[in-house]
Amino acid sequence: MDARGIRGANQSGRDSQEDEQQAMMMEDLRRGPWTVEEDLTLINYIANHGEGRWNSLARSAGLKRTGKSCRLRWLNYLRPDVRRGNISLEEQLLILELHSRWGNRWSKIAQHLPGRTDNEIKNYWRTRVQKQAKQLKCDVNSKQFKDAMRYLWMPRLVERIQAASTSTTAATPTSAMAAPAPMATATTSIGSMVFPPSLASMGGSDFGGVQVNATPSYSTPENSCTTASSDSFGAQVSPVSDLAEYYPIPVGGDNPNPDYYQPNNGQGCYQESSLTSPCGFFNYGLDFQACMDQNNTQWLDDGDTSDSLWNMEDVFYSEQQPASINNYY
DNA sequence: AACATATTCAACCGCACTGGG
DNA sequence: GCCCAGTGCGGTTGAATATGT
Structure with missing residues (x-):
């Protein structure tokens, strides 16, 4: 966890977030750029099972990523209707x-x-x-x-x-x-x-x-x-x-x-x-x-x-x- | 060609909100 | 009402790439 991980003391959902961070370290979760293999895994899984419940999706798909990361990757990049390229x-x-x-x-x-x-x-x-x-x-x-x-x-x-x-x-x-x-x-x-x-x-x-x-x-x-x-x-x-x-x-x-x-x-x-x-x-x-x-x-x-x-x-x-x-x- | 600087954008972060138990 | 997992949002970072010197 980097310095940005430091948070305030009485935040709702704070514990779960710390758990997430902890889980990340314990489970050796990946971060950073997605590989082609990861992309394909996510695409295939969503094609077969649909999206949502990202944390369990990440586990079920065998991705060493947080649910958040999977969701972000899907919504911002992998979704079929995402338009890329120049802004008109x-x-x-x-x-x-x-x-x-x-x-x-x-x-x-x-x-x-x-x-x-x-x-x-x-x-x-x-x-x-x-x-x-x-x-x-x-x-x-x-x-x-x-x-x-x-x-x-x-x-x-x-x-x-x-x-x-x-x-x-x-x-x-x-x-x-x-x-x-x-x-x-x-x-x-x-x-x-x-x-x-x-x-x-x-x-x-x-x-x-x-x-x-x-x-x-x-x-x-x-x-x-x-x-x-x-x-x-x-x-x-x-x-x-x-x-x-x-x-x-x-x-x-x-x-x-x-x-x-x-x-x-x-x-x-x-x-x-x-x-x-x-x-x-x-x-x-x-x-x-x-x-x-x-x-x-x-x-x-x-x-x-x-x-x-x-x-x-x-x-x-x-x-x-x-x-x-x-x-x- | 080599290096420095600027730019881009994918990915991450903290936080807030929601709904189910 | 409380707890917690899930989700979504806006802000930020930093690696990759482009551009300038």
Whole structure:
């Protein structure tokens, strides 16, 4: 047992926990990374006997692991419906939104991201979001950082989702993008979000009833969206988000979770062209009539994937100096 | 190529809660 | 009401890997 094992003196369940620790030493239980053999043993056992009662499961399966360890391994890694890989733009947006609503309620947030585990979301938050706050020398819970997330990062994600969607439909005859200007005009509704005047020129959006004539230019690297490997905070993201791929839930699906997102049938969240939060925290009714000509869509395919979509320090600076905001958009 | 530093994420921890006996 | 096993959650760690010098 390491130093972290030291606990307080009058904790409920404390004895059982000490027993667990003791058992670990007595029974020579394994810890650390799981081997392929252990994984297979666990998978096979659960396939035959189901999950639950993890301590007895661990013993019955012949695994020299604690029940906790087995449960964690199964839920976070071995479960067949666990999604691995890059976090899509939509997922990032959802994480930001739900976190702003619920805070560090990772498991609750994870319920709304099918296939993602609380651990994964937590790691995403810590490594990507908190890192940015740290670099900016501000607290992740500070109003400044939250505002930047809400007013800048999230709208930008919406734009990128729009752009990605637009780019995927651009090739179809019916989507003859007649965008004449080098500016993409995207109308984005984010129901309860009210943007400060200084940002009102930023997003092509109707945020919280404030019609924002936001027409971001996509012509510069600084405001280009990165699509292949890096999100605005350097996160690995999917270049194109196909929600049908991620959320293959039938309309009126039978997920017992009442909070579970359903495809947009009037109460759900995602449709091909809209994003709606589960609780209507805010509502991304994306109007994908954003017109982007070839030049405007080019950036989606350009390979600069290495850096930020926008530099947070620049964003903060621009927030304080609205006059200069167009330097960044 | 070698080393240092940064980043990622699986796994662990303590703690709280629940339900059965 | 108490005890205890089981479970779940959020926070933290550290090995592996990536990146920079």
